[in-house]
């Protein structure tokens with residue numbers, strides 16, 4: 001995945017981090033965040049397991065999907081209620097405060113686009129390119 005890297009600023013430690021947004025409606029995917037670090041899991045709606053567990057695309061996973069996912073590379077878990085964390089201090093990033101830099105960086109803002117201001121709608125965020133794809137327990141991940 002090659003995407004333009006934008007710069008955000010952590011509201012807790014003041015350090016910068018790179019990120020990009022993914023519109024999960026464009027590629028029929030769902031996503032989840034790790035409960036301990038900055039990783040996100042991107043899940044293709046058409047994969048075998050996704051179909052079997054009735055994954056709902058274009059949003060964050062629901063709780064019943066959690067148990068089918070492998071643990072994060074850090075040892076944490078991808079959870080339905082986990083939200084993105086700063087890669088430096090692991091503080092929780094507020095989707096409201098993030099609007100400041102997300103809307104400033106986004107080309108669409110001039111045309112009226114607004115950041116969704118939550119972590120469970122169409123857009124997910126990938127921080128410092130830390131993500132795993134199709135992270136199902138019983139599938140080979142890519």
Ligand SMILES: [Zn+2]
Pocket residue numbers: 010011012013014015086087088089090091
């Ligand atoms: Zn921080």
Ligand SMILES: [Zn+2]
Pocket residue numbers: 034035036037038039072073074075076077
């Ligand atoms: Zn993790």
